[in-house]
Amino acid sequence: MPLQESDRIASAQQTLDILYEMSQLLNTQLDKETLTTCVRMIESGVNPEALAVVIQELRRENIALAGRASAVSLR
Amino acid sequence: MSSSISLIPALESLVYSLVPASINDEPLKNELVGHCQEILTSRIGQSHEPDIGHLADLVKRQLLQSSPSGTTALKFTNLLSRLLDQPVLSKKHASIQFLQSLASSRQPSSSIPFLPSLAPPPPPRSSPLASPLEKPPVPLQPSGKSKAERLREYREQSGRPHLPEHLLLRDTLYLLQGISGKYVRLPSQSDGNQLEFMDNARYVISTPTKALIYRLSEVGYLYSRVDAFVRKREESSGVGMIEQSLCHHLQIKLTEYYRLIAVLESQMPPVETSGEGSVANLREQETGLTLRRLDVWINEWRLRMRMMSVCVEGARESQGGALVNLIHSYTDNGDPFIRKFTDQLLEEVSKPFFSTLHKWLFSGELYDPFNEFFVAMDPSLAHVQYMHPSSLTGNINQLAGDSFISPDQDDPRDRRGGLTIWQAKYRFQQDMLPMFVGEAFGRKILSTGKSLNFIRYSCHDSDWVVTREKMSNTGGSLKYSDISGLERSIDAAYSTASQRLFDVFIEKFKLLDHLSALKNYMMLGHGDFADQLMNALGSSLTRPANTLYRHNLTATLETAIRSSNAQSDPPDVLRRLDARMLEYSHGEIGWDVFTLEYKVDAPIDTVIHPDAMFKYLKLFNHLWQMKRIEGTLSRGWMRVAGGARTTFLRLPDLEPSWHGIRITMAEMIHFVKQVQAYCQLEVIECSWKVLVEFLNKREGDLDAMIDAHRTYLDRLVKKVLLLSPKAGREENVMHQVKGLFVTVLQFQDAVENFYNFCLTESTRRDQKLDSDRGLYTGPQDPNSSLDENLPRLLQPVNDYGSQFSEKVQSLVAALQTHPDLDCRFLGVRLNFSDYYRGKQQKEKEKERAETATPK
Numbered sequence: 001m002p003l004q005e006s007d008r009i010a011s012a013q014q015t016l017d018i019l020y021e022m023s024q025l026l027n028t029q030l031d032k033e034t035l036t037t038c039v040r041m042i043e044s045g046v047n048p049e050a051l052a053v054v055i056q057e058l059r060r061e062n063i064a065l066a067g068r069a070s071a072v073s074l075r
Numbered sequence: 076m077s078s079s080i081s082l083i084p085a086l087e088s089l090v091y092s093l094v095p096a097s098i099n100d101e102p103l104k105n106e107l108v109g110h111c112q113e114i115l116t117s118r119i120g121q122s123h124e125p126d127i128g129h130l131a132d133l134v135k136r137q138l139l140q141s142s143p144s145g146t147t148a149l150k151f152t153n154l155l156s157r158l159l160d161q162p163v164l165s166k167k168h169a170s171i172q173f174l175q176s177l178a179s180s181r182q183p184s185s186s187i188p189f190l191p192s193l194a195p196p197p198p199p200r201s202s203p204l205a206s207p208l209e210k211p212p213v214p215l216q217p218s219g220k221s222k223a224e225r226l227r228e229y230r231e232q233s234g235r236p237h238l239p240e241h242l243l244l245r246d247t248l249y250l251l252q253g254i255s256g257k258y259v260r261l262p263s264q265s266d267g268n269q270l271e272f273m274d275n276a277r278y279v280i281s282t283p284t285k286a287l288i289y290r291l292s293e294v295g296y297l298y299s300r301v302d303a304f305v306r307k308r309e310e311s312s313g314v315g316m317i318e319q320s321l322c323h324h325l326q327i328k329l330t331e332y333y334r335l336i337a338v339l340e341s342q343m344p345p346v347e348t349s350g351e352g353s354v355a356n357l358r359e360q361e362t363g364l365t366l367r368r369l370d371v372w373i374n375e376w377r378l379r380m381r382m383m384s385v386c387v388e389g390a391r392e393s394q395g396g397a398l399v400n401l402i403h404s405y406t407d408n409g410d411p412f413i414r415k416f417t418d419q420l421l422e423e424v425s426k427p428f429f430s431t432l433h434k435w436l437f438s439g440e441l442y443d444p445f446n447e448f449f450v451a452m453d454p455s456l457a458h459v460q461y462m463h464p465s466s467l468t469g470n471i472n473q474l475a476g477d478s479f480i481s482p483d484q485d486d487p488r489d490r491r492g493g494l495t496i497w498q499a500k501y502r503f504q505q506d507m508l509p510m511f512v513g514e515a516f517g518r519k520i521l522s523t524g525k526s527l528n529f530i531r532y533s534c535h536d537s538d539w540v541v542t543r544e545k546m547s548n549t550g551g552s553l554k555y556s557d558i559s560g561l562e563r564s565i566d567a568a569y570s571t572a573s574q575r576l577f578d579v580f581i582e583k584f585k586l587l588d589h590l591s592a593l594k595n596y597m598m599l600g601h602g603d604f605a606d607q608l609m610n611a612l613g614s615s616l617t618r619p620a621n622t623l624y625r626h627n628l629t630a631t632l633e634t635a636i637r638s639s640n641a642q643s644d645p646p647d648v649l650r651r652l653d654a655r656m657l658e659y660s661h662g663e664i665g666w667d668v669f670t671l672e673y674k675v676d677a678p679i680d681t682v683i684h685p686d687a688m689f690k691y692l693k694l695f696n697h698l699w700q701m702k703r704i705e706g707t708l709s710r711g712w713m714r715v716a717g718g719a720r721t722t723f724l725r726l727p728d729l730e731p732s733w734h735g736i737r738i739t740m741a742e743m744i745h746f747v748k749q750v751q752a753y754c755q756l757e758v759i760e761c762s763w764k765v766l767v768e769f770l771n772k773r774e775g776d777l778d779a780m781i782d783a784h785r786t787y788l789d790r791l792v793k794k795v796l797l798l799s800p801k802a803g804r805e806e807n808v809m810h811q812v813k814g815l816f817v818t819v820l821q822f823q824d825a826v827e828n829f830y831n832f833c834l835t836e837s838t839r840r841d842q843k844l845d846s847d848r849g850l851y852t853g854p855q856d857p858n859s860s861l862d863e864n865l866p867r868l869l870q871p872v873n874d875y876g877s878q879f880s881e882k883v884q885s886l887v888a889a890l891q892t893h894p895d896l897d898c899r900f901l902g903v904r905l906n907f908s909d910y911y912r913g914k915q916q917k918e919k920e921k922e923r924a925e926t927a928t929p930k
Contacts, residue, residue: 008163015161019170022154025138025147026178034092039170041085046115048173054086054111055177058093061107065096 030055086111127168131155134175230279238278241343243288244366248340250292251373253299259288261295287366294373297380298332301325304387315394315445316427324423325383332376339364339372375412382416395447396507399425403510422555428509429553436520436553436568437543439527441501449507450521453499494684496533497777501525511558519569522776526572529777533678534579543571573776580780584679585647587770590784592648593673593683597695598759598791599702601641608635609706616665620656623665628654632671651675666703671695681777682784690792697796697809698754704816705747711823712740714830725837732869736826739876743819746883746905750812753901758794762787797890797898808893811886818882822875829868884911 016036023030030038038055042048090097090107097104131152138148158167238258246256255261258280259272272280272288280288308314308322342364382405389401402424405417431448434440441452501521508517531537553561580586591600599605611631615623632654636642641649651674659668670692675683715737766787770780792798797808883905890902906912 011161012163015158015163018154018158022151023174025151026174028174028177034089037085037088038173041082042166042169042173043164046082048169049176050115050117052173052176054114057110057114058090058107062094065094
C-alpha cells in the first residue's frame with residue numbers, strides 16, 4: 001500500500017509537471033500552484049471552458065484593481 | 076448544484092492567487108467568488124463532445140501559428156502522449172481543453188509581436204453579443220483598437236450592428252438547398268432575380284457579405300433548377316432512355332451534393348444564444364465554418380452545377396442523340412475539370428445509346444422505344460415483310476407452271492419492292508448522330524444494321540444473324556471511353572455483314588444468274604435464241620396487235636427456247652421468262668407491242684427493282700427493232716443476191732437498177748451491223764465486265780450493289796439509245812435512228828414490189844419467147860408493159876434509198892457532236908473512210924458544177 005501510495009504521488013507529480021509544461025507551451029501564464037488547483041477543480045467536475053473564463057475574469061479584475069490602485073497612487 | 080459548495084475553497088484559493096488584493100479585502104473576495112460561481116454554473120461550453128484528437132489538432136494549429144518552426148507543436152505532441160500514459164487524471168481531455176481555452180483566449184491580446192495583417196481581425200459578430208463583462212475592459216486597452224473596431228463600435232452605438240455571421244451562414248446553407256432563409260430569401264416568382272435581404276432596423280448586412288451571399292446563392296439557384304428537372308422527369312412518362320440516364324447521373328451528383336451540404340452543416344458552429352462568452356466564439360472562428368470557407372468548399376460545385384444546369388437546359392430542347400451531342404460538345408474543353416466531368420457524364424448518358432447501338436450493329440434489331448437513335452424506322456413500313464418467294468422453298472419444278480401468273484395477282488397495296496424496303500424502312504437522322512461517332516461511321520452503322528435486318532427478315536437467314544450475335548457478345552461491350560475500339564468493331568461488323576449480304580445475294584439468290592439472264596434474253600445476248608424467236612414470231616407479229624394472243628406468244632417462246640441453246644439454262648431462270656404484249660392502241664401491229672419480260676421476286680428485286688425492269692424493257696424494245704431490221708435486210712439481201720443469178724438473167728436491161736438496189740442495201744446492212752456491233756460489243760459487254768468485276772470484288776454493302784447495277788443499267792440505256800444529256804433533246808438521235816429503221820422497212824417493201832414485178836416481167840418474157848417459138852402459153856397480158864410500170868416501181872426504191880442516205884448523213888453529223896465518246900465513235904464507224912462526208916462533198920461539187928455550166 002504505501003508503495004502504491006508513493007507511486008500514486010509520484011505519478012501525480014509527473015502529470016502535474018507535464019501539464020505545467022504544456023501550460024507554459026501554450027503561454028497560459030499560470031503558476032504551478034494555480035494550475036494544481038484548477039486541475040483539481042476540473043477533476044471534480046467543473047467545466048473547463050467555464051473555468052478558463054473564470055481565470056480570465058479574475059485576471060482582468062486584478063488588472064483593473066491594480067490600475068485603479070496605480071491611478072490612486074499616482075494621484 | 077451541490078458540488079458548487081465544495082468548490083468554494085478552491086475558488087477562494089484561485090481568487091487569492093490571481094487577485095492578491097482580495098486577501099485583505101473580504102467583500103471584494105466574496106464578490107469575485109460569487110461571480111466566478113455564476114460563470115461556472117452558466118452553460119458555457121457544455122455542448123462539446125470530448126474528443127482529444129480534435130482538441131490536440133486545435134492546439135497544434137495554434138502553436139504552429141505562434142511559432143511556425145513546429146518545434147513547440149512537436150513538444151506538445153510529446154507531452155500529450157506522456158500525459159495520456161499517466162493513470163492519475165480521469166479527465167485529461169478537460170484539462171487540456173482548459174489549457175487550450177485559456178491559451179486561445181489570450182491570442183488576440185497576446186504579447187507576441189504578430190504582423191497586424193496576419194492577426195485574425197476580431198470578428199464583428201462578437202461585439203453585439205459580447206457579454207456584459209467584456210465591455211468594461213475595452214476602454215482599458217486602447218492600443219488594440221483598430222479602425223475596424225472603431226467602426227464596429229460606431230455602428231453598435233448607432234444601433235445598427237451587423238447581422239451575426241452564423242445566422243447568415245445558416246441562411247446560406249438553406250439557400251444552397253434552394254430554401255429561403257430567415258434573413259435572406261430566394262426571389263419569389265414575381266420579383267425578378269434578386270435575392271431578398273431581410274435586413275431590418277436592428278441588423279445590417281454589409282455589402283461585401285451580400286456579394287458573397289450572391290455568389291453562394293448561385294449554386295442554390297442552379298441546384299433548384301437541376302432538382303426540379305430531375306423531379307419532373309421522374310414523374311412524367313415517355314421520357315427517352317438517354318434522358319432517363321441523364322437524370323440518373325444528375326441524381327447521383329445531387330446526392331453527392333447533399334453529402335457535402337450535410338458535412339458543411341456539421342461544421343457549422345452551433346446556434347449560439349446571446350449572452351455567451353467570447354471564448355467559444357473565438358474558438359469557433361478558428362475551426363468552424365464561415366461564409367468565406369463555405370465559398371471555397373462550394374467553389375468546385377459551382378462549376379459542376381453550372382455544367383449540370385447547362386445539360387438540363389439542353390435536355391429541354393433536344394433528346395436522344397442530339398442530347399449526347401450537346402454534352403459531347405463540352406468535352407472539347409481545356410479545363411481538365413470540365414473535361415473530366417463531361418466525360419463522366421457522357422459515359423453515363425451514352426450507355427443506353429450504346430446498348431441500342433450494340434443491338435443494332437450485331438443483330439440488326441432496332442430497339443428504340445423513344446426515337447433516340449440516329450437510325451429511325453419508317454412506321455408505315457415497319458410491318459412490311461417480303462412476300463415469300465416461291466423459289467426459296469426449293470420446289471422449282473412444281474411451281475414452274477404457275478410462275479407466270481403470280482406477280483400479277485398480288486395485292487398492289489402489299490407489293491412494295493425490295494428497294495423501297497431497303498431504302499426507306501430505316502432512315503438516317505443526322506441530328507441524332509453523336510459527334511464522337513462521325514458521319515462516315517454513322518452511315519456504316521446504318522448500313523450494317525440494315526444489312527443484318529435485311530438478311531434476317533428479307534433473306535430469311537436469321538440463323539446466321541443469331542450466330543453472329545452470340546459471337547459478338549463475347550467481344551466486350553461498346554463504350555464511350557473506348558472510341559477506337561468502337562470504330563474497330565463497327566468496321567468489323569460492317570465488313571462481315573456486307574460480305575454476308577453479298578454471299579447471300581450471289582450464292583443463295585443467284586444474282587449473277589439473273590443478271591446474265593437479263594443480258595442474254597432482254598438484250599438479245601443469246602443470238603441463236605433471238606434468231607429463233609424472230610423466225611417463229613416474225614409472221615404473226617405483222618398482224619394487228621388485237622389479233623395476237625398471249626398463249627400463242629408464250630408457246631412460241633417455249634419453242635424458241637427449246638430449239639436454241641437457251642434450253643441449257645437453269646429452269647429457275649427460264650421459268651421467269653415471259654412474253655407478253657404491251658398495252659396497244661388501235662392500228663398497232665404486233666411488232667409495236669411485243670415484248671419479252673423477265674420476272675424477279677424478293678429479295679432480288681431490291682437490286683433489280685421495277686424501275687430497272689422498265690429500263691430493261693425499253694432496251695429490249697430498241698434492240699428487238701434492230702434485230703427485226705437486220706432480219707428483214709438479210710432476207711431481202713438473200714433474195715436479191717440469189718435472184719441475180721436466176722431470175723434477172725432474163726432481164727438484162729434492169730441489171731443497173733438492181734445494181735443500185737444492191738449498193739443501197741449494202742449501205743443499210745453496213746449501218747445496221749455497225750449499230751448492232753456497237754450496242755453488243757462496246758456498250759453491253761463492256762458495261763457487263765465492269766459490273767461483274769464489282770460483284771466479284773465483294774466490297775461495299777447492298778447500297779453499293781444497287782448503285783453498281785444502276786450505273787450499269789444507266790450506262791446501257793444512255794449508250795444504246797444514244798441519249799444525249801442536253802435537256803429537251805435527249806432522244807433526238809434515237810428518233811433519227813428509229814426514223815432510219817422505218818426508212819429501211821419502207822425501202823424493203825418497195826424492193827419487194829419491184830422484185831415481184833421483175834418476176835412477173837421475166838415470166839412474161841418467157842411466155843413471149845415461148846409464143847415466138849409457137850408454143851401456146853395462155854392469154855397474153857397486154858397491159859403489163861415494162862416502160863410504163865418501171866418508173867412507178869423504181870421511183871419509191873430510189874426515193875427511199877436516197878432518203879436513207881441523207882438520214883444517215885445527218886445522223887453521222889449528229890453523232891460527231893455527241894457528248895458521249897462511245898457514241899461519237901459509232902459515228903466514226905458509220906462514216907467509215909469518210910464515206911458520207913465524201914458524198915456530201917461530191918454533191919456539193921456537182922451542184923457547183925451545175926451552177927457553173929449555165930454560165
